Amino acid sequence: xxxxxxxxxxxxxxxxxxxxxxxxxxxxxxxxxxxxxxxxxxxxxxxxxxxxxxxxxxxxxxxxxxxxxxxxxxxxxxxxxxxxxxxxxxxxxxxxxxxxxxxxxxxxxxxxxxxxxxxxxxxxxxxxxxxxxxxxxxxxxxxxxxxxxxxxxxxxxxxxxxxxxxxxxxxxxxxxxxxxxxxxxxxxxxxxxxxxxxxxxxxxxxxxxxxxxxxxxxxxxxxxxxxxxxxxxxxxxxxxxxxxxxxxxxxxxxxxxxxxxxxxxxxxxxxxxxxxxxxxxxxxxxxxxxxxxxxxxxxxxxxxx
Amino acid sequence: xxxxxxxxxxxxxxxxxxxxxxxxxxxxxxxxxxxxxxxxxxxxxxxxxxxxxxxxxxxxxxxxxxxxxxxxxxxxxxxxxxxxxxxxxxxxxxxxxxxxxxxxxxxxxxxxxxxxxxxxxxxxxxxxxxxxxxxxxxxxxxxxxxxxxxxxxxxxxxxxxxxxxxxxxxxxxxxxxxxxxxxxxxxxxxxxxxxxxxxxxxxxxxxxxxxxxxxxxxxxxxxxxxxxxxxxxxxxxxxxxxxxxxxxxxxxxxxxxxxxxxxxxxxxxxxxxxxxxxxxxxxxxxxxxxxxxxxxxxxxxxxxxxxxxxxxxxxxxxxxxxxxxxxxxxxxxxxxxxxxxxxxxxxxxxxxxxxxxxxxxxxxxxxxxxxxxxxxxxxxxxxxxxxxxxxxxxxxxxxxxxxxxxxxxxxxxxxxxxxxxxxxxxxxxxxxxxxxxxxxxxxxxxxxxxxxxxxxxxxxxxxxxxxxxxxxxxxxxxxxxxxxxxxxxxxxxxxxxxxxxxxxxxxxxxxxxxxxxxxxxxxxxxxxxxxxxxxxxxxxxxxxxxxxxxxxxxxxxxxxxxxxxxxxxxxxxxxxxxxxxxxxxxxxxxxxxxxxxxxxxxxxxxxxxxxxxxxxxxxxxxxxxxxxxxxxxxxxxxxxxxxxxxxxxxxxxxxxx
Numbered sequence: 001x002x003x004x005x006x007x008x009x010x011x012x013x014x015x016x017x018x019x020x021x022x023x024x025x026x027x028x029x030x031x032x033x034x035x036x037x038x039x040x041x042x043x044x045x046x047x048x049x050x051x052x053x054x055x056x057x058x059x060x061x062x063x064x065x066x067x068x069x070x071x072x073x074x075x076x077x078x079x080x081x082x083x084x085x086x087x088x089x090x091x092x093x094x095x096x097x098x099x100x101x102x103x104x105x106x107x108x109x110x111x112x113x114x115x116x117x118x119x120x121x122x123x124x125x126x127x128x129x130x131x132x133x134x135x136x137x138x139x140x141x142x143x144x145x146x147x148x149x150x151x152x153x154x155x156x157x158x159x160x161x162x163x164x165x166x167x168x169x170x171x172x173x174x175x176x177x178x179x180x181x182x183x184x185x186x187x188x189x190x191x192x193x194x195x196x197x198x199x200x201x202x203x204x205x206x207x208x209x210x211x212x213x214x215x216x217x218x219x220x221x222x223x224x225x226x227x228x229x230x231x232x233x234x235x236x237x238x239x240x241x242x243x244x245x246x247x248x249x250x251x252x253x254x255x256x257x258x259x260x261x262x263x264x265x266x267x268x269x270x271x272x273x274x275x276x277x278x279x280x281x282x283x284x285x286x287x288x289x290x291x292x293x294x295x296x297x298x299x300x301x302x303x304x305x
Numbered sequence: 306x307x308x309x310x311x312x313x314x315x316x317x318x319x320x321x322x323x324x325x326x327x328x329x330x331x332x333x334x335x336x337x338x339x340x341x342x343x344x345x346x347x348x349x350x351x352x353x354x355x356x357x358x359x360x361x362x363x364x365x366x367x368x369x370x371x372x373x374x375x376x377x378x379x380x381x382x383x384x385x386x387x388x389x390x391x392x393x394x395x396x397x398x399x400x401x402x403x404x405x406x407x408x409x410x411x412x413x414x415x416x417x418x419x420x421x422x423x424x425x426x427x428x429x430x431x432x433x434x435x436x437x438x439x440x441x442x443x444x445x446x447x448x449x450x451x452x453x454x455x456x457x458x459x460x461x462x463x464x465x466x467x468x469x470x471x472x473x474x475x476x477x478x479x480x481x482x483x484x485x486x487x488x489x490x491x492x493x494x495x496x497x498x499x500x501x502x503x504x505x506x507x508x509x510x511x512x513x514x515x516x517x518x519x520x521x522x523x524x525x526x527x528x529x530x531x532x533x534x535x536x537x538x539x540x541x542x543x544x545x546x547x548x549x550x551x552x553x554x555x556x557x558x559x560x561x562x563x564x565x566x567x568x569x570x571x572x573x574x575x576x577x578x579x580x581x582x583x584x585x586x587x588x589x590x591x592x593x594x595x596x597x598x599x600x601x602x603x604x605x606x607x608x609x610x611x612x613x614x615x616x617x618x619x620x621x622x623x624x625x626x627x628x629x630x631x632x633x634x635x636x637x638x639x640x641x642x643x644x645x646x647x648x649x650x651x652x653x654x655x656x657x658x659x660x661x662x663x664x665x666x667x668x669x670x671x672x673x674x675x676x677x678x679x680x681x682x683x684x685x686x687x688x689x690x691x692x693x694x695x696x697x698x699x700x701x702x703x704x705x706x707x708x709x710x711x712x713x714x715x716x717x718x719x720x721x722x723x724x725x726x727x728x729x730x731x732x733x734x735x736x737x738x739x740x741x742x743x744x745x746x747x748x749x750x751x752x753x754x755x756x757x758x759x760x761x762x763x764x765x766x767x768x769x770x771x772x773x774x775x776x777x778x779x780x781x782x783x784x785x786x787x788x789x790x791x792x793x794x795x796x797x798x799x800x801x802x803x804x805x806x807x808x809x810x811x812x813x814x815x816x817x818x819x820x821x822x823x824x825x826x827x828x829x830x831x832x833x834x835x836x837x838x839x840x841x842x843x844x845x846x847x848x849x850x851x852x853x854x855x856x857x858x859x860x861x862x863x864x865x866x867x868x869x870x871x872x873x874x875x876x877x878x879x880x881x882x883x884x885x886x887x888x889x890x891x892x893x894x895x896x897x898x899x900x901x902x903x904x905x906x907x908x909x910x911x912x913x914x915x916x917x918x919x920x921x922x923x924x925x926x927x928x929x930x931x932x933x934x935x936x937x938x939x940x941x942x943x944x945x946x947x948x949x950x951x952x953x954x955x956x957x958x959x960x961x962x
Contacts, residue, residue: 053850
């Protein structure tokens with residue numbers, strides 16, 4: 001069991017950079033372009049890794065440690081998710097709070113790094129990231145609450161390994177949770193319609209403007225951590241939708257990877273169909289992401305009582 | 306119990322020595338610190354013993370006052386708060402000696418030291434008193450000692466006003482407490498807590514009234530919304546080490562009162578649990594929202610105390626629901642979360658207020674918009690302040706995370722309980738929002754105070770605080786780290802407190818909190834994983850950077866060649882998007898011109914509700930003024946008229962008698 005969990009973690013770490021590639025490729029194909037290859041991010045990361053680094057004279061050790069902490073927190077959060085569909089490397093009651101807390105710690109580090117540069121652009125990005133991040137937090141907690149009510153478990157491993165088998169009983173609630181998780185994925189990983197990773201106007205950016213000053217290996221680490229975060233959120237969506245606890249190990253992993261690719265394709269379709277929202281509308285988007293699981297909880301409480 | 310009395314006497318002696326040696330300030334400060342720290346250390350001994358499971362005999366102080374003996378005793382609940390009072394108190398005393406040294410010409414320093422000693426002793430007596438009149442006397446001593454500390458800088462009008470508002474609020478609380486204990490003790494043979502608790506079952510409808518009165522009275526002290534109106538100004542005006550005690554410890558006495566009330570009255574009714582839970586959630590969200598709008602460092606921290614009291618009350622409310630609906634697990638986890646967060650908040654809020662004091666001394670300002678880049682000038686303060694910030698936001702692997710984790714679990718178990726308490730699960734959304742907003746707020750504080758470019762010359766020339774000031778901060782930061790990485794070391798003691806509050810045997814509570822204990826061990830593992838991956842990534846990046854060039858340059862300003870420090874994001878602009886989302890609720894007036902952007906936060910309850918209400922009362926009073934003419938004939942006429950009306954009333958309705 002543990003070996004499989006380690007293999008799943010390894011697969012996540014290796015496959016994560018392919019996900020943004022799949023999103024972008026889908027978007028390109030749907031908008032009538034050929035687009036970059038799926039492996040583009042791997043090449044970018046390799047190139048950035050070999051490049052030099054420029055540190056602003058304004059910055060302190062905070063700026064240097066932030067990318068490392070971002071990756072470390074995301075990787076530690078990965079240890080809490082049941083990536084193989086059964087168990088996680090580290091499981092305890094209430095570990096979902098640790099999951100949310102680790103991701104928040106990474107965000108805190110990156111926001112501080114942005115403010116460390118003294119740049120007004122990066123301050124703007126940090127302010128937006130913090131604002132939207134704080135509004136996404138209750139939605140994420142409510143998603144976990146709905147899953148806990150559905151499955152009766154208070155650890156991520158229990159929630160996500162049990163949830164997909166409950167579709168016949170609690171279908172509508174699970175659908176709402178999956179929908180909310182998709183909205184959160186878009187917001188947390190900076191995809192259209194919340195944020196546009198491909199934009200070239202700093203004033204409209206959120207995530208990208210916050211990391212303007214990162215270069216070389218630091219930028220590679222930030223981009224990789226963002227891809228890893230996409231993989232984690234994608235896995236949560238997959239684990240709500242696809243029952244794979246009963247499958248043999250290899251099949252379970254294969255199903256997971258295919259489903260993860262499908263989530264990326266879905267994100268690409270959304271990106272192709274929608275334009276980026278104005279910043280003032282993002283809070284409403286995030287409130288919607290919170291209302292869905294709140295309804296799910298009401299449904300679940302109703303069916304239980 | 307003797308060490309407790311000896312210790313408190315030493316603390317008091319320290320205060321007296323400071324006044325006696327007023328002519329020699331250096332010696333006075335040293336003697337004060339030595340006596341207060343050794344006194345606190347002595348008094349901590351019995352408290353720690355009780356928390357480890359020992360039972361101590363109570364003592365009765367001889368008194369001629371009616372209402373039974375003045376009993377003093379330590380149970381787990383008292384001991385828990387005593388640890389926090391004396392621990393943070395001793396560290397704040399060390400810091401205070403340095404902090405006040407700069408104010409020697411001011412003249413009030415010895416009296417302030419004495420007031421501080423009185424405050425510590427009064428706080429210790431409040432939590433160890435087990436008789437009504439003794440409790441009220443200690444309570445009043447605490448309130449008054451604190452008032453004199455708040456108005457230390459009495460030459461400034463806003464400080465005097467803050468002191469006055471505080472005095473009104475705290476006496477409103479005292480009056481309500483007198484009413485509460487008065488109604489209660491009518492049913493009991495004497496006024497000791499033991500007798501009051503013994504009659505808890507025979508109170509009938511009075512019990513609900515007592516719980517309501519207690520919630521308002523202790524809520525005023527704790528600073529829950531909307532009774533927090535006195536808190537931000539008072540905490541911001543006091544000298545910083547006093548702010549640390551007020552925010553970290555004194556408002557917790559309100560929490561102590563609520564816990565003691567539950568312990569004495571038994572399981573509260575469901576409405577009380579819901580009220581506490583909802584008020585907690587509201588206090589948490591509004592507290593952090595109002596904190597975000599501030600750009601005065603100490604006032605911002607004070608609003609965060611409102612937020613954290615909210616988190617504690619969410620835990621207590623969940624625990625009370627567990628008692629009301631007879632769900633032992635919910636009761637245990639809810640109260641455990643509240644108790645743990647009380648300790649954790651004392652540690653990190655004490656740390657942050659001491660840090661704010663250091664910044665104030667180094668730069669002469671608490672205005673965020675005048676600071677910046679202190680990370681270079683004050684690296685030691687920065688490290689400890691950052692640790693405090695991560696802890697207060699509730700992020701792993703520090704102590705704030707642990708207590709929020711327990712409260713979250715309580716709310717989730719409420720959801721799973723299959724009783725009406727299940728709706729409490731929505732409190733988790735409020736907690737999530739509080740955490741996210743706190744992150745934004747402390748990113749703002751750390752970013753504008755310590756990072757970027759200095760916004761004023763004062764910030765650019767700041768000098769690091771000496772070891773006497775940094776030492777206490779370091780001690781608090783280490784405590785935050787220790788309780789975050791190894792939370793298992795306090796959970797058994799906290800479980801004893803829970804047993805006292807919930808009235809459930811200690812071994813049952815031990816069994817109920819076992820999952821929390823094993824989870825705490827996993828949190829330690831998680832901290833190790835985090836450290837390991839961080840180290841690994843750092844090594845990987847170092848190898849990458851060894852082969853490539855690492856250059857220093859200017860911050861990329863998107864092609865603009867001459868950026869100035871005034872172009873930096875300010876605290877106001879950083880918080881603006883969020884403040885906009887909440888609109889009027891945030892209580893901020895925004896000033897936008899082509900060149901400038903400024904926000905002016907208001908004390909929403911005081912400025913927009915209480916003061917208009919008070920003005921309306923005065924206007925109504927002015928209408929009555931014509932009847933006060935100062936002429937004797939007129940007053941005689943009033944008396945004749947009143948007596949006639951009363952006689953008429955008796956003649957018409959009083960015939961039956």
